[in-house]
Amino acid sequence: MRFKLLMLLSLIGIMPAFAQTASVSGTLVDEYTGAPLSGATVMLREQGLRAVTGPSGKFIINKANPGSDFLLAMAFGYNDAETPVALVNGKTVDLGFVKLSSSDNLSDFYEEQQDMLFDEQALDDEESTAQSINALTGASDNIYYNASNYNFSNMYFRFRGYDSQYQTTYINGMNMNDPIRGRFNYSSLGGMTSRAFRNRTTSIGLAAADYGFGNVGGSSNISTITSDYAPGFNGSVAYTNANYMLRAMATYATGINKHGWGVTVSAIGRYANEGVIEGTFYNSAGLFLSVEKVFNANHSLTLTAYGAPTQRATASATYEEAYELADNNLYNPNWGWYDGKKRSSRIVESFDPTAMLNWIYDNKKGTKVNTGVMFRSVYYSSSALNWFNASDPRPDYYRNLPSNFYNNGEPTAISDYIADLWRNDESVRQLNWDRMVHTNQLNNMANRTLSPDEQMGSSYILENRVNHSLQFQIASSVNHRLNNYMTLQGGANIGYTAANYYKTVRDLLGGEFWLDVDPFSQRDMTIVPDNMQNDLDNPNRRVYKGDKFGYDYTIHATKAGAWLQNQISLPQWDINYGLQMGYTQFHRTGHMRNGRAPENSYGAGKTHTFTDGAVKIGATWKIDGRNYLMAHAEYGSHAPMIENVYISPRIKDDIIDDPQCERILAADLTYGFNYRKLRGSLTVYGTEFYGATERTAFYDDDNNAFTNYVLSNVRRENIGVELGLAYKIIPSLTATFAGTVASYRYKNNPDGLRSFENGLHQDIASRVYLKNYRVGGTPQQAYSIGLDWAAPKSWFLGVTANWMRDSWVKLAPVYHEEQTTLWQSFPSQESALEMQEKISRQQKMNNAFTLNFSIGKLIYINRKVSMNINLNVDNITNNRNIMQNAYQQGRIDRTDWNLNKYPNRYTYAQGTKVFLNVGVRF
Amino acid sequence: MKLTKYLLPVALATLMTSCDMCDTEPVLPPVKAPTNTVQANMTILEFKQQYWSTQSSSMTQVGLTADGDSIYLRGRVISSDITGNLYKQLVLRDETAALSFSVNLNDVYRNYPYGAEVVVNVTGLYAGMNSNYFITGGQEAGYGYPRSIAEETFKAAAGPDGWPDSAAVIATPVDIDFLNTIRSDAAGRQEWQSQLVTVDGVSFETPGQEFAPTSSRTESRYVRDASGNRLILRFSGRSSFAHRIIPTGTGSVTGILSFYNSDWQLIPCNVSDLKGFDATGGGDDEPGADDGDGSEGMPYSVGQAIAKAGTGTAWVKGYIIGCMNSNNNYTLEVIAPFTVASNVYIADKKDEDITSRMLPVQLVAGSEIRAAVNLVDNPDNLGKTLSIQGSLENYFSQPGLKSPTAYKLDGQGGGTVTPPAETETFVRATTIADGSYIIWSDNKIGKAFNDGYNYGFMQSADCVPAADGSISATTADLYTFKQEAKGWTICDAHGQFIYQDTTHESFQLSKTPDTASDYTYWTVTPASDGSFTIVNCGTGNTFRYDASYKTFAGYKDAAKGSAIYLYQPAK
Incomplete structure (x- = not known):
């Protein structure tokens, strides 16, 4: 292609005269997606000279002898490729894009399903720390990383224990992590991660990336530049038994035509009338568009637009007692029969339409500039029941469970009776909508005889808790080749977000109106009569369906940053170092004058600013062509997550005392080797966090109040060892092993604020x-441990056995505070210490074993058309005791010190999961 | 580049040592008792002497020391309001004397536990005499003596210091003679009022009565020593002592030495402060304060019996509060008219309303006990104390008493009843023939139905076979199998036939079944694994045991639960 020739000529042009030596260069890419392959090995077969491809897939082999040779390219998951090369003295032969075909359809298959994980883990139960996931995805040569990415997802495995705020996802070089929550919302990709968003480059951990400074947990850049898509059509239909049942996806890329235009479109639909968890459903559709105009050899402009409106019903974590009574580890307390249908109370609606414009300038002399501007609207709404002056309708509310009626820990006649009902009567263990509607209707009837002041609105309603933000960002990054050995990367960005949080009435459930006061602030009305008001300027306001109520505030945040990095590639050494600087500024604007903080809730609040920065350094010592040693280190500060800094943003503007930037010191050391049959790497890493902030929220029964608990000045340490090995038993049969032993601990006694x-x-x-x-x-x-076989006639078989252990229940701070009244119930120091030890003991989650099996077949119908069928059966042994999420409740029984009164909450993973995908490509 | 060889290992070493990896022991929050290091600047005796009055009623606000400081007293807590007898009072003692505080605190013992050292800033409080008893308290309009101190005021003034040491609290032995000698002596009164004392060798003057039958009154009860000296003991109608019966016999009494006008009064704080007397049965609600041992003389309280479920035969005493009507949705009948004679419920309190604190008592059909105790025939048994001997086991899905053998209503005795069923050894039967069998499945046996029941699930009881495969069971649980023309009939030990109806998986029972229908008959087929497949001829349901409900029934699903094995008497 003209492209290749141009690049070839320009590279030859800038080559300094290294007399008597020849060089060969190129870029290793995935034949199917065009995504670059980093960390792969290329070798001049006859001369034995080797190099490893850099983050963008590029490689250079220098100091070669002239003559004929073959370039051998080897990458994990790909068939080896051999290309003849004619080496010329004093010149660098550029092979352009060296394409490798995937030998491992299986990792493709894994990627097909990863969108399911993202949805589950986006759950944000009001009473827990929000879920965090490890979801760096993308072709990578790191065996451990590839295996851990998917195989351990059943227990929400986090890479090196990092929360997702420590991993950055870029799209076309723009940092797409949410400025307020710090993490990237994978659900916004609408499930198109395996096609439209497939071109990903991943840098793991502290490794250097071409597209940005990255983050301590690694980063990933998704390219949606139209010319990066392999032209053709790709369609698939899948069936699964997870949170959705059916998925249909189609992608069409034209490639760049001779007028310089190119388009890629993709559409997806996912649907389930009822997911694997009873009472859940799934409706999602997505659209993706990437349009590029290549003006000339140097300039091109790409417009990317995508969005995926989704509506789904979710379960939530509940107690072991409820799971036992329902005899089902997928028991969902959030639904009930209504009007002959299953009706869920927890419905999540999300829609994140995004538009991005990228102007790419490439002077073909080694300088590439990518400037982009992005607009995004993030809408996330989660429904929940609310009630006023009425009994808690949730079936798993602890007072509705048999254990509430135990005497001294032993069952009684009443508790047995209730247990019997729980087991046999669905209306007892699920929501009773009829009762709620009936109660509201009784209120209506009573209202007819009451004066307006005395009239009662609904006792029960369904409300929507909404977060609607608008985001805007401009970013520009440069990648410049200084000379044959050094490249320079850098960039700058600035962005603005306005995130509006509020509640609306979703359904009055048959009542006439809802009174906008806080149901839980009702006590001591005589002391603070205004306490209950959510909006003092509109006291005792009646709200109707669709009205905003409860709380309404906006966080305005501006973030700016700049980074610079130098990568040096020498024959025996690769060195990189870089730095980044950032600036964050935000304030809260309240739109309601809250009765609990009348001076401090309405209008623009105080502005807070933070500056942060980081430096990182890395070096790879290529000992010989087969062994290498890699070390990285980074030290930096991060502005605290905006959502952690405000104590109770729904009612007041206050922030924690003296918020600080979190500081991180991270380092890792890797030894890797790459022999014909055996390759792998061993990594030791350590990360220290200083001055971090964490927050939990829960309902405190003792004080009848919704409580926010912020931990500040937290020090944590994540250290561990990772090992990945791949052994080619025969060329088509590979055995892999991936394992980690780690310790993620708190390392100090932080300050808590309730x-x-x-x-x-x-x-x-x-x-x-x-x-x-x-x-x-x-x-x-x-x-x-896995076994992959690329069988003859394009069959692929794989089996993996996974063990996951040592996962601990997320602790609640209250169990680790000094209990000042403990001595009153345990009058001797020994007995009190013994009790304290019981209180503070951290419980482990179940260990889990899963066995996954995959089989696939690629059928070439003719030269152009191919069809692939793959079937994944995960967790064949149907292990249903895999705890996915477990956390302690935020409250403790200080009267009787009965630790069973407020038990932990859990969710379990489903048993066997089947994923059948049929796709066609031409 | 040789230096670089060392760079990496050094970096690694620094990394390793900088994170304190070796220290991995989780840290517990401090477990502390509050401390108060303020030293006393006056002894209790000096304080009493300073604020003593010879008037029977007086009140003075406590001032400062001669140096102008607040007065701090230190003492150890020797009282407890856990029974409610010593109500809203805190008594401290140092080496010199003891001092009573009147405080408006419920559960004083939680904030100032028995045996704890307490420092009190008495300046600003009011000290004086209440009917010649020295007390420190608060001012209340209209009263000339100290009344109770407000909770916040006292908590601000009095702070515990360190862990309680109940072993350091020893009651001083005294005799009534001695108390009489110091009765009128100011110095004696100062030194001895509020002290914790024990008087040995005394007996109550009015045994058999309740200590304090009226809840609004505090009763004075007299004990007399061998020489005939008398001492007054005080019991509150709202304390745990209230409805307990004053015992006979001789023993020792311990309590806080109070004073009223010209007499010493002893206020016991714990039920165990009355030691060594004859049987003290029954009692008010106070879990944990009971000391019966299950014998006829000292029966368990209901609270104790509940805790001892499954431990065998014993005597239990409680108030009859009602009976359970299981035929009508499990309603507890607590007032007349009563409709069920097969059981009564007893409790530690006459007005107990929490079912889990009650003990269901089985009244076996045809027995003298049932005739005498049941509420249908004897509705005015309601509220009487029932002492009953029987087996402590689950009844109505909670700890109860079954198969009673002897009883006492309000102390009047009654004879024994049907002898307890004998335990025998049974071995597994491999063939079926006319005879009696124990029905066994999954380490459980099918129990006999209660007399008078005419439907229900067959209850189970644990029964693990011995090493030789035999089991131990009572003859009461035998079921008689008899082959008739239409099939097998199964009868329980009372002669009731077991059959089914179309709607229920549970059993129907009757002494006179409908022999014309198929529902009364069963097929019994031995299976190859030694079990028996017992199928109802009418419903087609299979006799199985369901572990999740712990019952036997005729289930539609022939594979539900576990299979039935039959055991016959070992020869």
Whole structure:
């Protein structure tokens, strides 16, 4: 192609005169997607000279002898490719794009399903820390990383224990992490991750990336530049038994035509009338468009637009007792029969339409500039029941469970009776909509005889908790080749977000109106009569369907940053170093004058600013062509996550005392080797976090108040060892092993601040004794053994056995505070210490074993058309005891010190999951 | 580039040591008792002497020391309001004397536990005499003596110091003679009022009565020593003592030495402060304060019996509060008219309303006990104390008492009843023939139905076979199988036939079944694994055991639960 020739000529042009030596260069890419392959090995077969491809897939082999040779390219998951090369003294032969075909349809298959994980993990139960996932996806040569990415997802495995705010996702070089929550919302990609968003470059951990400074947990850049798509049509239909049942997807890319125009379009639909969890459903459609105009050899402009409106019903974490009574680890308390249909109370609606314009300038002399501008609207709404002056309708509310009626921990006649009902009567263990509607209707009837002041609105309603943000960002990045050995990358960006949080009435459930006061602030009305008001300027307002109520505030945030990086590639060494600077500024604007903070809730609040920066350095020592040693280190500060800084943003403008930037010191060391049959790497890593902030929220029964608990000045340590090995038993049969042993712990006793949203108590500060407790929610030991066979006639078979252990229940700070009344019930120091030890003991989640099996076939119908069928059966042994999420409740029984009164909450993973995908490509 | 060889290992080493990886022991929050290091600047005796009055009623606000400081007293807590007898009072003692505080605190013992050292800033409080008893309290309009101190005021003034040491609290032995000698002596009164004392060798003057039958009154009860000296003991109608019966016999009494006008009064704080007397049965609600041992003389309280479910035969005593009507949605009948004679419920309190604190008592049909105790025939048994001997086991899905053998209503005795069923050894039967069998499945046996029941699921009881395969069961649980023309009939030990109806998986029972229908008959077929397939001829349901409900029934699903094995008496 003209492209290739141009590049070839220009490279020859800038080559400095290295007399008596020849060089060969090129870019290794995936034949199917065009995505670059980094970390792969290329070798001049006859001369034995080797190089490893860089982050953008590029490689250069220098100091070669002239003459004929073959370039051998080897990458994990790909068939080896051999290209003849004619080496010329004093010149660099550019092979352009060296394409490798995937030998491992299986990792393709894994990627097909990853969109399911993202949805599940986007759950944001009001009473827990929000889920965080590890979801860096993308072709990578790191065996451990590839295996852990999918195989351990059943237990929400997090790479090196990092929350998702420590991993950055870029699209076309623009940082797409949410400025307020710090993490990237994969659901916004609408499930098109396996096609439209397939061109991904991933840098793992502290490795250098061409597209940005990255993050300590790694980063990923998704390219939607039209010319990066392999032209053709791609369609697939899939069936699965997960949170959705059916998926249909079609993608068509034209490639760039001779007028310089190109288009890629993709559409997706996912649907389930009822997912694997009873009472859930799934409706999602998505559209993707990428249009590019190549003006000339140097300039091109791409417009990317995508969005995927989704509506789905979710379950939530509940108690072991409820799972046992329902005899089902996928029990969902959030639905009930209504009007002959299953009706869910937890419906999530999301729509994140995004538009991005990228102007790419490439002077063909080694300088490439990518400037982009992005607009995004993020809409996320989650429904929930609310009630006023009425009994808690949730079936798993602890007072509705048999254990509430135990005597001294033993069942009684009443508890047995209720247990019997739970087991046999669905209306007892699910929501009773009829009762709620009936109660509201009774209120209506009573209202007819009451004066307007006395009239009652609904006792029960369904409300929507909404987050609607508008985001805008401009970013520009440069990649410049200084000389044959050094490249320079850099960039700058600035963005603005306005995130509006509010509640609306979704359904009055048969009632006439809802009174906009806080149901939980009702006590002590005589002392603070205005306490209950959510909006003092409109006290006792009646709200109707669709009205905003409860709270309404906007966070305005501006973030700016700049980064610079130098990569040096020498024959025996690769060195990189870089730095980044950032600036964050934000303030809260309240749109309601809240009765619990009348001076401090309405209007623009205080502006807060943070500056942060980081430096990173890395070096790879290519010992010989087959062994290498890699080390990285980074030290930086991060502005605190905006959502962690505000104590109770729904009611007041206050932030934690003296918020600081979090500081991170990270380092890793890897030894890797690459022999004909055996390749792998061993990594040791350590990360220290200083001054981090964490927050949990829960309902405190003792104080009848919704409580926010913020931990600040937290110190954590994540250290571990990772091992990945791949052994080619025969060329078509590979055995892989991936394993990690890690320790993610708290390393100090941070400051805790408890704040009650009903304003009836002052904020309470206390010290939380967390030192050496484990960070919960991810397995800290995991092993995977797999066997992949690329069988004849394009069959692919794979089987993986995975063990995940050492995952701890997410702890609640209250169990680690000093219990000042403990001595009253345990009058001797020994007995009190014994009780404290029981209180603070951290529980482990179940260990899990899963066996996954995949089989696939590629059928070439003719030269152009191919069809692929793949079937994944995960968790063949139907292990239904895999705890996915487990957390302690935020409250503790200080009267009787009965630790079973507020038990942990859990969710379990489903048993066997089947994924059948049939696709066609031409 | 040789230096670089060392760079990496050094970096690694620094990394390793900088994170304190070796220290991995989770840290517990401090477990502390509050401390208060303020030293006393006056002894309790000096304080009493300073604020003593010879008037029976007086009140003075406590001032400062001679140096102008607040007065701090230190003492150990020797009282407890856990039974409610010593109500809203806190008594401290140092080496010199003891001091009573009147405080408006419920559960004083939680904030100032028995045995804890307490420092009190008494300046600003009011000290004086209440009917010649020295007390420190608060001011209340209209009263000339100290009344109770407000909760916040006292909590601000009095702080505990360190962990309680109940072993350090020892009651001082005294005799009534000695108390009489110091009765009128100011110095004696100062030193001895509020002290914790024990008087040995005394007996109550009015045994058999309740300590304090009226809840609004505090009763004075007299004990007499061998020489005939008398001492007054005080019991509140709202305390745990209230409805307990004053015992006979001789024993020792311990309590806080109070004073009223010109007499010493002893206020016991714990039920165990009355030691060594004859049987003290029954009682008010106070879990944990009971000390019966299950014998006829000292029966368990209902609270104890509940805790001891499954431990065998014992005597239990409680108030009859009602009976359970299981034929009508499990309604507990607590007032007349009563409709069920097969059981009564007893409790530690006459007005108990929490079912889990009650003990269901089985009244076996045809027995003298049922005739005497049941509420249908004897509705005015309601509220009487029932002492009953029987097997402590689950009844109505909660700890109860079954198969009673002896009883006492309000102390009047009654005889024994049907002898307890004998335990025998049974071995597995491999063939079926006319005879009696124990029905066994999954380490459980099918129990006999209660007399008078005419439907229900067959209850189960644990029964793990011995090493030789035999089991131990009572003859009461035998079921008689008899082959008739239409099939097998199964009868329980009371002669009731077991059959089914179309709607239920549970059993129907009757002494006179409908022999014309197929529902009364069963097919019994031995299976190859030694079990028996027992199928109802009318419904087609299979006799199985369901572990999740712990019952036997005729289930539609022939594979539900586990299979039935039959055991016959070992020869």
